[in-house]
Amino acid sequence: MATSNAHVTTANDSSGELDDETIIEGDEHLLTINGGPAVASLLSLENPETENNILLIAPGEGQKPLSIMCDANFELMSNPEKFPFGSGGFNTERITSLTYRKYFNQRLLNVDGCFSSDLDYLFCAQYIVESNQILDDANNYIWRQWPYDSGITAAQARDPRCLKEYIRKDKAYCFMKNVRGSPPYYQRTFYDLLAM
Known part of the structure; x- marks a missing residue:
C-alpha cells in the first residue's frame, strides 16, 4: 500500500x-x-x-451464496444493535410458531419503536414478507394445477412460443393476485372497482 x-x-x-x-x-x-x-x-x-x-x-x-430466506440468522447478524445477545430473532424456538408476516408485524408495532424507526429493517422486513408470500402462492398454484392437464410441462417452459402465449393470456403470473403491487393484484382491484 x-x-x-x-x-x-x-x-x-x-x-x-x-x-x-x-x-x-x-x-x-x-x-x-x-x-x-x-x-x-x-x-x-x-x-x-x-x-x-x-x-x-x-x-x-x-x-454458494445463500438466500436471506435460507439463512437462519440473517436478522441477528444484520442487526447486531437490535439483538445484542444474538437471540430473539425469527428462528428462535417458541411455543407458538409465527409466520413472517405476524413476526414482523409484532416487531414493527412494538412499543419502543427501535425496529419501526430503522428504514433498513423496514425494507428488509417488506422484502422477506413479500418474497415469502410469492413463494407460497407459486407453490400453491403449482399444487392446484398439477392433477389437471392444464398445467405447464417442462417442454412448454422451454418453448418461447408457449411462454409468450402464457404471458399473453396472463397465466404466467396469475398466482401473484394476492401480492400488492403486482399486475394481477391491480387487475383484480380494477375489476372490483368496476363491479361497485
Missing part, C-alpha cells in the same frame, strides 16, 4: 490533531475488534505500474 506524504503532527499540538502513529494504532485496534476486509494481492506492490491493480478477494471462495 502506498504511504501518504501528509504533514505529521504530534498529539501535543494546539490544533487538536492526532499524529499518524496514534491514528494507525486506533485503526489497528478497530480492525482487531470489528475484523477488517480480506485484502489479498496477486500482483506485486513494488512495481508502481501495478499499484492501482490491487485485487480484493472475499473469504468465501468455492461456496
Whole structure:
C-alpha cells in the first residue's frame, strides 16, 4: 500500500490533531475488534505500474451464496444493535410458531419503536414478507394445477412460443393476485372497482 506524504503532527499540538502513529494504532485496534476486509494481492506492490491493480478477494471462495430466506440468522447478524445477545430473532424456538408476516408485524408495532424507526429493517422486513408470500402462492398454484392437464410441462417452459402465449393470456403470473403491487393484484382491484 502506498504511504501518504501528509504533514505529521504530534498529539501535543494546539490544533487538536492526532499524529499518524496514534491514528494507525486506533485503526489497528478497530480492525482487531470489528475484523477488517480480506485484502489479498496477486500482483506485486513494488512495481508502481501495478499499484492501482490491487485485487480484493472475499473469504468465501468455492461456496454458494445463500438466500436471506435460507439463512437462519440473517436478522441477528444484520442487526447486531437490535439483538445484542444474538437471540430473539425469527428462528428462535417458541411455543407458538409465527409466520413472517405476524413476526414482523409484532416487531414493527412494538412499543419502543427501535425496529419501526430503522428504514433498513423496514425494507428488509417488506422484502422477506413479500418474497415469502410469492413463494407460497407459486407453490400453491403449482399444487392446484398439477392433477389437471392444464398445467405447464417442462417442454412448454422451454418453448418461447408457449411462454409468450402464457404471458399473453396472463397465466404466467396469475398466482401473484394476492401480492400488492403486482399486475394481477391491480387487475383484480380494477375489476372490483368496476363491479361497485
